Amino acid sequence: MISILKTIWYVFLHTFQKRITVQYPEEKPYLAPRYRGRIILSRDPDGGERCVACYLCAVACPVSCIALQATEDEHGRRYPEFFRINFSRCIYCGYCEEACPTYAIQLTPDFEMGEFHRQNLVYEKDDLLINGPGKYPGYNFWRVAGVQIGGKDKGQAEHEAAPVDVHSLLP
Amino acid sequence: MTSPYPMFSILGMLFGALTIAAGLIWLERRLLALWQDRYGPNRVGPFGLLQVVADGVKIFMKEDWIPPFADKPVFILAPAIIMLTALLSFAVLPVAPGIIISDLNIGLLFVLALSSLGVYSVVLAGWSSNNKYALLGGMRAAAQMISYEVFMGLSLMGVVLQAGSFSLPAIVDAQRELWFVIPQFLGFVLFLIAGLAETRRTPFDLPEAESELVAGYHSEYSGMKFGMFFVGEYLGVTLISAMITVLFFGGWLGPILPPIVWFLLKTLFFISCFILVRASLPRPRFDRLMSWGWKVMLPLALANLIVTGALVLAWR
Amino acid sequence: MSMEVTVATVHVDGKSYQMNAEENLLHGCLSAGLNLPYFCWHPALGSVGACRQCAVKQFKDEQDTHGKIVMACMTPAAEGTRIAIHDPETVAFRAAIIEGLMLNHPHDCPVCDEGGECHLQDMTVMTGHDYRRYEFDKRTFRNQNLGPLVNHEMNRCIQCYRCVRYYREYAGGRDLNAFALRNTVFFGREADGVLENEFSGNLVEICPTGVFTDKTLKRHYTRKWDQQFAPSICVHCGLGCNTDVGEHSGTVRRILNRYNHDVNGYFLCDRGRFGYEFVNSDHRIREPLFKGKVVSADTASRQLRDTLTFGKAIGIGSPRASLESNFALRTLVGPERFYSGVADSEAKLVALAIDMLRHGPMRTPTLHEVEACDAVFVLGEDVTNVAPRMALALRQSVRQQPIEIAKALKIPLWMDHGVRDAIQDKKGPLYLATPYATRLDEIATATFHAAPDEIARLGFAVAHALDPQAPSRGDFPLAGEIARALTHARKPLVIAGPSCNSEAIMQAAANVAMAAGAQLMFTAPECNAVGAILMGSNPLSAAFQAVADGEADTLIILENDLYRRAPRADVDALLHATAHVIVLDHLVNPTSEQAELVLPSGTFAESDGTYISCEGRAQRFFQVFVPPIPIQASWRWLGQGAWERLDEVLTAMATALPHLAPARDAAPPATFRMTGAKVPRSPHRSSGRTAVLANINVSEPKPPDDPDSPLAFSMEGASTHPPGALIPFVWSPGWNSIQATNTYQQEIGGPLHGGDPGVRMFESAPSNDQSYFSSIPSAFEQREGEWLLVPMYYIFGSDELSLSAPGIAELATTPHVAVNADDFTEGEEVDVHCGGSTFRVPVCIRPDLPRGVAGLPAGVPPIAGLGLPAWGMIVRIP
Structure with a gap:
């Protein structure tokens, strides 16, 4: 009984406390870099597209709102032919970013994506691709992967020995 | 002491009650926000006052859908009953000297009777929705109403004994010396609790308990029918607050300010208390609610009645 | 399987399971639904115990708590065997093994076509190896271009040797091998080039990781989980191999083998696996x-x-x-x-085949049963190119007789290299009578290259040698040998078909089968010809x-x-x-x-x-x-x-x-x-x-x-x-x-x-009134100035639909005429006149062709429709 009255009293005391509401949009809230807002595709430090079209973001997506098609350039570098996110379905859970092995897909602190037509929430690669590495500078998947691409021969990746001479039988 | 211009009183009371009920939508949200360190609706009009208008427009524009599986006539009737009973109670409410629609000599009983009738609305809504959650809500409402109705009436008998009348203006007049809250403090507490239960507000909102019953008896309601349940609930809050004012806090009595202002201020205070309780307390389990009503409140109300009766007898 | 299976009770982690006593523990554990990781073992290839991944702990008896680590794939599922899979020591052992295998494995999964359906990924997860401790340089290899069908990415190799075991020992290929030594063993060809074997596509499924992947899939890559599949039947020959077809966004992405124990088992031919691309062709009729x-x-x-x-x-x-x-x-x-x-002639031949199979007395075996036949006589069929998957079955059938050596030595048949060491290069009887040399000649006991009529006559002679009542004309020294081989076999098989467009060949085959009590199998020209x-x-x-x-x-x-x-x-x-x-x-x-x-x-x-x-x-x-x-x-x-x-x-x-x-x-x-x-x-x-x-449209359709x-x-x-x-x-x-x-x-x-x-639409009912066919053609005679043009079949080229698949089309044969004559030179353009049509094609010298016989690639436009064999003239362009 006393605890009920105490509760009511403590709640009443909140009358005199400062309100924590941020008056958006006049006042912009602080959003941490790891805030999960609009999704972007980043580029590696050399300016190349980071996405290698591995489909892991698509499969991690609980609402299946990411679709893409892999393709390769003439030197074997894989990239998405198209990359589409249906933001009208996206729940901003960030699983795609967690699944991404190349830091290509990232969520950004931008949530102002309101549209009057749902169709306008379908973003293609042109809308998603930015001109920088985003939150993760420095990482370049192709420098650690074993496949050969234009400008990186076999054995030139990090922690790689020169290609084996298969015709040699020297121990 | 009936008003010389009954139509004027009736329209004034109707307008006043409905305005207050509508304003409560805004007030409740603002107060809840205040106690939760938020702002609440503050965008539409000054202080968000026009939020009520916006909500009204919205709720009128909404599709008024009747489920194909519902019992249609009853489904439509149910929300009307709650509005009707709540509004009728205002007929005997003395707002100020001369401002009353009908000074019944059994005014208090009239109010109690109508509030009992109000439960039909909820039960019928739950029944006609043909939905298990709605039905459960309706059943709970009926059980709760029966349990709390009993000591609600009993808790007021002390007041009646002391005032010697069922007429509400007479009860107010009887408090010129001393507000009944002092001698009848226990009666006040009991009535406050019963009133909360009567209006099905937190912590006694088991009939609609959204965390277990979707939305209880009004799960299937939409549009203005839902709106009527809503308004009915706020009318109930207003009525109970006004009754507390009248029965325990001297009604319109007070110094300096005109009587009607006193009445409104007191009523508003209790309305705020209702909202504060909603902001603070959790909902009890249903069996706890029932045993609390029968095993604690009812004996207390009886004891209060007996003691008051004995004292009144002794006093004479 | 008609074989009696002896059952052994094996105790695994304290529970007892019934296992096939003729098999090893890995086979038994997997059959029982237990998860035991493995790499080098494959159900079709047997055990070699190379990868050490399937280690379990074996106990002597109930009292033994110490036990010893053994390889499940190398240990027989003997009665009363006690093993533990979840023993901490073996778990650690297996984790250590996979860590070793993974040392040089590149960080490729996101860009690897195997990712998501990778046996190595599955086994790594199964063993619990989730963190890479190795920090030194990884070994790398240069890849080879293996043609338009199979992609090579050698860095990913874990040296399980499955590819060469399959390719060389199972499929009979020669151009894929292991090179170099120790941790730098390289699997590939001696130099870049198209993989010669017709079953190279199976490397995609055999390889436990992404060294060999489907190059046609790579061009329109989609992960396994994104493909929409349906069970299907291969349309590129009459064998009816079962396939799984994967589709995404309205294009067929690839064909996978669909296991059917009776038909194709674990393997498909390259035409079946890669011919699907005609579905996506630009030449599709898409509108009325x-x-x-x-x-x-x-x-x-x-x-x-x-x-x-x-x-x-x-x-x-x-x-x-x-x-x-x-x-x-x-x-x-x-x-x-x-x-x-x-064409009428072909319809007649297929009808004849159906009639013989339906009314017996010869039974037609399933493709799986062909593998178990221990003496095979092929009449007129270039099996590798007409019914490719059957050639792979025949490559297994020639092992049936030599396997008896291993059995005599009490080597369990699943112990693959033990068996192979015991039988060395010995081959069981396989006799091929074809108009021209075929890919199976290399494993044949004897071959007979002659005109279709001669092949038929050989067949009749063999039947006569088996049963003197069977009619025969002419004398063939090979006939007696073939007859002996068929007589001594437990499960003899005769294969023929309509390829040579010769009723006599099929009748001769029936005679042989009847006389030898052999099973009889006919090829069919197309997927639903029958x-x-x-x-x-x-x-x-x-x-x-x-x-x-x-x-x-x-x-x-x-x-x-x-x-x-x-x-x-x-x-x-x-x-x-x-x-x-x-x-x-x-x-x-x-x-x-x-x-x-x-x-x-x-x-x-x-x-x-x-x-x-x-x-x-x-x-x-x-x-x-x-x-x-x-x-x-x-x-x-x-x-x-x-x-x-x-x-x-x-x-x-x-x-x-x-x-x-x-x-x-x-x-x-x-x-x-x-x-x-x-x-x-x-x-x-x-x-x-x-x-x-x-x-x-942003609203998804139903x-x-x-x-x-x-x-x-x-x-x-x-x-x-x-x-x-x-x-x-x-x-x-x-x-x-x-x-x-x-x-x-x-x-x-x-x-x-x-x-x-x-x-199966017809299980032949044995009937006794079957009499021998007796219309024996007369001996083939060369004609002056004329050639008997016989159809030559090509796995890539003779099939109509697969020609519209870019990968197959790249490998397909081009129109030519094959002759065995000194008066033509290789590559020379000639005019071929036949049945009122004339076309100009280059010459290809084939010494294996009989004199007076010339070969034209069957089904290759504009030669298709000629109705071969037919007499025609090959005229030098003046």
């Missing part, structure tokens, strides 16, 4: 055409109806169209106006006659290019004389180009139906995806609303043609449900559903219904393993790769749960 103009489906349907109402229509069926489509056409035009879709002939129809020539006589003015041609069936001039005349030509087909071809009305018909991937293989096995193929609107199954076009669903066609067919009624049971009907649900076509991780079509089959165009549905005929893809928890097949089998390498797909 009326007089060369695109019309709507409704207009086309109305046009078809009007033409039928007002014209005198006849129909020409097809050996590559389903039973249902042929039946729909037969019903539409009436049985008496329905004509066969193959079904089409079994349906019964008038001969094709009668259709030509009917039009010439004016009895018909409307011709409905079902999935058939008549230019492959009859000489050009005849077809030209036919199509010219017919007022209305209606063609239903997948690809633009010379016949469809001349049609008044062309209807786009669904390929095997876009329609449902039934094919009957050369074995007489009726097998259902299911629609993989819903094609764009006008494309639909031929039977739907021809049904004209009479039938809405496949099951209705099948019921009507069973009523009209009772002998085809068993075909209805090739797969469960459309009403079949498992746990109340349909079988999903997509894996449960299928992604992108709310985005893949969002560029067209998934299409499938009224024809118990499969759903969805990832939702029954989550248990479906029966054999309905397995769209293989997957089990923890088994994402094709190795999940293990979990669908009653016993590893055995039949599927619920039986293998397909229904």
Whole structure:
């Protein structure tokens, strides 16, 4: 009984406390870099597209709102032919970013994506691709992967020995 | 002491009650926000006052859908009953000297009777929705109403004994010396609790308990029918607050300010208390609610009645 | 399997299991549904104990708590064996092994085509190796270009040796080998180049990781989980291999092997695996055409109806169209106006084969049983190029007799290298009598290259040597040897077929089989040739006659290019004389180009139906995806609303043609449900559903219904393993790769749960009144100035549809004439005159051809339709 009255009293005391509401949009809230807002595709430090079209973001997506098609350039570098996110379905859970092995897909602190037509929430690669590495500078998947691409021969990746001479039988 | 211009009183009371009920939508949200360190609706009009208008427009524009599986006539009737009973109670409410629609000599009983009738609305809504959650809500409402109705009436008998009348203006007049809250403090507490239960507000909102019953008896309601349940609930809050004012806090009595202002201020205070309780307390389990009503409140109300009766007898 | 299986009780982790005592513990554990990781072992390849991944702890008896680590794949499942899989020491051992295997494995999974269906990924997860401690430089290799079908990415290799074991020892390839030494062993060719073996595509499934991947898939890559699958039947030859077809966004992405114990087992040929790309071809007929103009489906349907109402229509069926489509056409035009879709001679030969198989006394074996035959005599068939998967089976059959050596030495048959060491290079009897040298010659005991008539005469001579009552003409020294080999064999087999277009060869084969008590197997020229002939129809020539006589003015041609069936001039005349030509087909071809009305018909991937293989096995193929609107199954076009669903066609067919009624049971009907649900076509991780079509409309369409089959165009549905005929893809928890097949089998390498797909239409009833065929051709005589032009078959080139697959087309043979003569030079251009047509082709010198015989590549335009063998002239260009 006393605890009920105490509760009511403590709640009443909140009358005199400062309100924590941020008056958006006049006042912009602080959003941490790891805030999960609009999704972007980043580029590696050399300016190349980071996405290698591995489909892991698509499969991690609980609402299946990411679709893409892999393709390769003439030197074997894989990239998405198209990359589409249906933001009208996206729940901003960030699983795609967690699944991404190349830091290509990232969520950004931008949530102002309101549209009057749902169709306008379908973003293609042109809308998603930015001109920088985003939150993760420095990482370049192709420098650690074993496949050969234009400008990186076999054995030139990090922690790689020169290609084996298969015709040699020297121990 | 009936008003010389009954139509004027009736329209004034109707307008006043409905305005207050509508304003409560805004007030409740603002107060809840205040106690939760938020702002609440503050965008539409000054202080968000026009939020009520916006909500009204919205709720009128909404599709008024009747489920194909519902019992249609009853489904439509149910929300009307709650509005009707709540509004009728205002007929005997003395707002100020001369401002009353009908000074019944059994005014208090009239109010109690109508509030009992109000439960039909909820039960019928739950029944006609043909939905298990709605039905459960309706059943709970009926059980709760029966349990709390009993000591609600009993808790007021002390007041009646002391005032010697069922007429509400007479009860107010009887408090010129001393507000009944002092001698009848226990009666006040009991009535406050019963009133909360009567209006099905937190912590006694088991009939609609959204965390277990979707939305209880009004799960299937939409549009203005839902709106009527809503308004009915706020009318109930207003009525109970006004009754507390009248029965325990001297009604319109007070110094300096005109009587009607006193009445409104007191009523508003209790309305705020209702909202504060909603902001603070959790909902009890249903069996706890029932045993609390029968095993604690009812004996207390009886004891209060007996003691008051004995004292009144002794006093004479 | 008819073999008696001895059962042993094996205790694993304190529980007892019944295991096949003739097998090893790994086989037994996997059969029992226990998860035990492995790499070098494969159910078809046996055990070599190379990778050490399947380590378990074996205990002497109940009191032994110490135990010793053994390799499950190298330990027999003997009665009373006690092992532990989850023993901490063995768990650590296995984790250490995989860590070692993974040392040099590159950080490639995101860009590796195997990712998501990788045995190495599965096993790494299974062993719990989740953190890489190795920080030093990784070994790298240069890749090789292995041609248009198989991709090579050698860095990923974990040196399990499965590829070379399969390629060299199982498939008989020579050009893939292991090079270098220690941790730098390299698997590849001596130099870049196309893999020579016709079964190289199986490396994609054999390789536990992404060293060998499907190059055709790479061009339009989609992960396994995103593909929509359906069980299908290969359309590129008459064997009826089972396939799983993967589709995404309206294009077929690849073909996977679908295990059928009785038919293809674990392997497909390259034509079957990579020929699918014709479905995505630019030459597809995708819209109905009326007089060369695109019309709507409704207009086309109305046009078809009007033409039928007002014209005198006849129909020409097809050996590559389903039973249902042929039946729909037969019903539409009436049985008496329905004509066969193959040349008369070929139809006669297939009918002869059916007759012999149906009425016995020879039984036709399943493809799986061919592997167990221990003496084989092939008459006239270039098996590798006509029925490729059968050649792979024959490569196993030659091991059957030598395996007795291993048995005598008490070497368990699963102990692969023990067996191979014991038998060395010994081969069982395989006799090949073909017009020209074939790929199987290298494993043959003896070969006989001669004109078709001579082959037939050899056959009759062999039969005579086996049973003096059998008629014979001429003397063949080889006949006695073959007869002896067949007599001494436990399971002799005779293989023949219509390839040489010779009735005598097939009759000779029947005589041999009868005399030797052997099984008899005929190849079939196309995927549903047996079904089409079994349906019964008038001969094709009668259709030509009917039009010439004016009895018909409307011709409905079902999935058939008549230019492959009859000489050009005849077809030209036919199509010219017919007022209305209606063609239903997948690809633009010379016949469809001349049609008044062309209807786009669904390929095997876009329609449902039934094919009957050369074995007489009726097998259902299911629609993989819903094609764009006008494309639909031929039977739907021809049904004209009479039938809405496949099951209705099948019921009507069973009523009209009772002998085809068993075909209805090739797969469960459309009403079949498992746990109340349909079988999903997509894996449960299928992604992108709310985005893949969002560029067209952000509101997702409802998934299409499938009224024809118990499969759903969805990832939702029954989550248990479906029966054999309905397995769209293989997957089990923890088994994402094709190795999940293990979990669908009653016993590893055995039949599927619920039986293998397909229904055998005829099990021959033994009859005693079978008499020997006696029309023996006279000896082949060379003609002055003329050559007997025989068809030469090519795995890449002789099949019509796969020629439209870019990968196959790149490897396909080009028109040429092969001769064995000193007066021509290689590459020289000559004119070949034959049956009224002349074409200019280069010469190819083939010393294996008999004198007086020249070879023309069969089925290669413009040679297709000639009706070979035929006499013709090869004229030097002056």
